[in-house]
Amino acid sequence: MERFMAGETTNAEEKALIGFFNGPSVPADMERYRYMMMFYDRGLQLPNESPSTKKRPFFRPWQWVSIAATIVLLCTVTFSFMKTRQKYAPDEYAIYEGSYIVRNGEKITDIEKIMPEIQKAEVYIDTVGQGATLDFSIPDEDLMYIDASEALDMDDPDTKAAFIEATSNDK
Amino acid sequence: MNMERKEFESIASALRGRIVATALGITRSEAEAEDVAQETLLKLWSMREKLDNYRSVESLAVVIARNRCIDLARRASQIQSLPADGLDISDTSLSPEHGISMDESRNETDRILSLLPESQRIVLQMKHVDGLEVSEIARLTGSNENAIRVTLSRARHRVKQIFMTMQ
Numbered sequence: 539m540e541r542f543m544a545g546e547t548t549n550a551e552e553k554a555l556i557g558f559f560n561g562p563s564v565p566a567d568m569e570r571y572r573y574m575m576m577f578y579d580r581g582l583q584l585p586n587e588s589p590s591t592k593k594r595p596f597f598r599p600w601q602w603v604s605i606a607a608t609i610v611l612l613c614t615v616t617f618s619f620m621k622t623r624q625k626y627a628p629d630e631y632a633i634y635e636g637s638y639i640v641r642n643g644e645k646i647t648d649i650e651k652i653m654p655e656i657q658k659a660e661v662y663i664d665t666v667g668q669g670a671t672l673d674f675s676i677p678d679e680d681l682m683y684i685d686a687s688e689a690l691d692m693d694d695p696d697t698k699a700a701f702i703e704a705t706s707n708d709k
Numbered sequence: 710m711n712m713e714r715k716e717f718e719s720i721a722s723a724l725r726g727r728i729v730a731t732a733l734g735i736t737r738s739e740a741e742a743e744d745v746a747q748e749t750l751l752k753l754w755s756m757r758e759k760l761d762n763y764r765s766v767e768s769l770a771v772v773i774a775r776n777r778c779i780d781l782a783r784r785a786s787q788i789q790s791l792p793a794d795g796l797d798i799s800d801t802s803l804s805p806e807h808g809i810s811m812d813e814s815r816n817e818t819d820r821i822l823s824l825l826p827e828s829q830r831i832v833l834q835m836k837h838v839d840g841l842e843v844s845e846i847a848r849l850t851g852s853n854e855n856a857i858r859v860t861l862s863r864a865r866h867r868v869k870q871i872f873m874t875m876q
Contacts, residue, residue, distance in 0.1 A: 542865065543862060543865050543866060543869065544858070544862050545843065545857070545858040545859070545860075545861030545862035545865065546858060548842060549836075549840060549842055570872055570873055570875070571872075573872060574868065574869060574872040577818075577821075577868070577872070578837050581837055581838045582818065582822065582833060582834060582837050582838055583818055584817050584818045584821070
């Protein structure tokens with residue numbers, strides 16, 4: 539290009555230079571140079587396309603390869619995921635085989651329809667189960683002791699005597 | 710084309726001495742006279758197809774050379790007031806009474822070329838329209854290759870400047 543600008547290139551060299559600018563490997567920022575070289579190539583006639591309207595393809599050829607690869611990868615992942623689901627979904631329902639619900643006096647055995655009900659029931663059972671655990675949790679010993687002492691009637695001489703005996707035994 | 714070129718080459722070499730002498734008589738500078746000779750012969754090449762219409766190509770060459778000298782003097786006196794940008798487009802084509810009229814179509818291509826001094830424009834045309842090598846242009850105009858290269862280089866830099874600032 540430098541030699542071209544200096545007027546030192548032969549016609550053959552200029553053809554090769556123009557060939558480069560017509561090729562696919564011209565950087566986008568060289569678009570104006572490309573346009574200028576077209577002007578020379580056409581015998582000092584402006585190309586019909588202007589440099590601003592002439593858009594480079596959005597993706598270069600090599601980029602299409604990676605786009606295709608991405609699509610293939612996505613398809614593979616989606617298909618294997620769907621296969622996995624199909625494989626495990628019947629098993630998931632299998633343990634509820636034979637289940638049914640009765641709605642408005644009608645017996646429904648369609649597993650697809652009753653699954654939501656089963657899930658609701660499971661959630662309910664879980665909740666109740668947690669509550670039960672709390673109910674039956676054992677209070678700590680201090681609480682037991684205070685409860686016991688408060689429950690004692692100290693005005694009753696028998697009780698008082700028994701209490702004194704019990705605490706003196708501790709010493 | 711070859712015949713036409715050969716013919717022009719012989720006319721040019723015969724006229725060159727006369728043109729240089731005319732220019733020297735006006736500018737008193739050998740370098741300037743050489744420039745004028747180059748520009749005059751370039752101009753003659755650009756009108757080679759019309760040369761048959763002139764009774765004497767020699768007197769046409771002398772008229773062109775004289776106008777060139779006047780332009781040079783005018784340009785020199787304008788240099789102080791004008792930025793040395795080369796923007797002055799001294800259209801030194803002969804006035805219509807001499808029978809030479811430039812086709813003035815107003816399209817973009819012509820606009821670009823009109824921003825170039827005429828000798829630069831003609832060298833560009835010889836290179837890119839007529840497909841001549843620098844050596845051939847030099848031979849046709851009787852000047853040395855380096856002088857043609859300098860003119861060509863200036864033309865290309867000017868064109869580049871125009872393209873880079875284009876909307």
